[in-house]
Amino acid sequence: MVILDNGDNIKTDLSRRIIIAMLLGLLVGVLLNFAMQKDLFSRTTTEQIDLYLVSGLFDTVGQIFVRTLKLMVVPLVFVSLLCGTASLGSNAKMGSLAGKSIALYMVTTALAISIALVLAIFMAPGQGIDLLETSNFSAVEAPELKTTLINIFPSNPVAAMADGQVLQVIVFAVLMGVALAHMGSSGNKLLDFFKDINTMIMKMVLLLMQLAPLGIFCLLAKLFAGLGIGVIVSLASYFLTVVFALLLHCFGIYSMLLRAITGLNPKNFFLHMRSPMTFAFSTASSAATMPVTLKAVEHDVGVDNRVASFTVPLGATINMDGTAIMQGVATVFISQAYNIDLSLEAYLMVILTATLASIGTAAVPGVGLVMLVMVLNQVGLPVEGIGLIIGVDRLLDMLRTAVNVAGDGTISTCVAHSEGLHNRSLYYQVETEKSSIRDIN
Secondary structure, three states, rough: OOOOOOOOOHHHHHHHHHHHHHHHHHHHHHHHHHHHOOOOHHHHHHHHHEEEEEEEEHHHHHHHHHHHHHHHHHHHHHHHHHHHHHHHHHHHHHHHHHHHHHHHHHHHHHHHHHHHHHHHHHHHHOOOOOOOOOOOOOOOOOOOOHHHHHHOOOOOOOHHHHOOHHHHHHHHHHHHHHHHHOHHHHHHHHHHHHHHHHHHHHHHHHHHHHHHHHHHHHHHHHHHHHHHHHHHHHOOHHHHHHHHHHHHHHHHHHHHHHHHHHHHHHHHHHHHHHHHHHHHHHOHHHHHHHHHHHHHHHHHHHHHHHHHHHHHHHHHHOHHHHHEEEEEEEHHHHHHHHOOOOOHHHHHHHHHHHHHHHHOOOOOOOHHHHHHHHHHHOOOOOOHHHHHHHHHHHHHHHHHHHHHHHHHHHHHHHHHOOOOEHHHHHHHHHHHHHHHHHOOO
């Protein structure tokens, strides 16, 4: 029997089970990979394990889990954002939210790639590497910024929802919310209906979260059974540089941003965001994690729904701090591997291109590598260099998605604070409850 409860005991238990599932999935995957690579089983047994267990059971359960999360994205974004916009009631207020959110997302992305470039130049992960000009990567042509901006506005909202075009859904939900806010009493009745729908969707999210440990175990077991850990060893310098930059940006920049703008203790923030960050790491999809992120930002971090319903979906679409870090390190790595020196102007162009591309390529599948192609072309580096880093990109994608989700929560908190729509007592609830327990003891 699943108990729907928002208490800290339930959240802590779920987080513990998720972490255990992650570790078990990694362990099982690595052991299976080792056994199959070392021919510890007969060829027939190995093929059956891969067919029925790894590619069969693990992949099936993992994909079902990701699909159930994605199932909630469009209805959650549409209904939650509609309710939030209608509750604001003022076009000026909505414009203020949008302006602050986009500006902060752009600033953090520029900071992310700047940090990555500096660290990569200092740590020099590409020096001494004989980069083979072979690649299985097939570059996808990124759309022009003009085309992307035009496509933000839907010509058919139903088609936008069916295709999962989140930016188009956001625009339609905002327009509909503004219209409801100007309808008076009849609009309030309709708004109450959508609020009930929103409550129902959040209950569905809570139900799905109870299945998270099983889905996460299967996803990681399938991943590491195919990759193993040998691929990390061969690219250790590049891998560790990206990981260090991601951790520095996540726990350094975001913490300073929270302190500077809101005065809040960052420790509480990361405690509240541990569930969505874990989900993001396991699924490597900000969109699939969005329902969990929205729940944590509202109910744990204390951001008002009128802010969270806008900033979280927007961030899941355009916030690519983790991807920007990968691009910065990869650019330096490839230039060093090919012994191509980049000028200061080239580095500035990398920062500008990656920052603008974080919005311009938001709806493109495989966005991280597509954006990297754009950056490499802009500074004249060979796209073939992507072939070397592609082996560890899936693992790094998991980490950078977790950073992206932490960024969504950080910007949401900062914007909510600036608008006077942040519940500080809820934010410090974990610390307060711990203090109360110590007092009782």
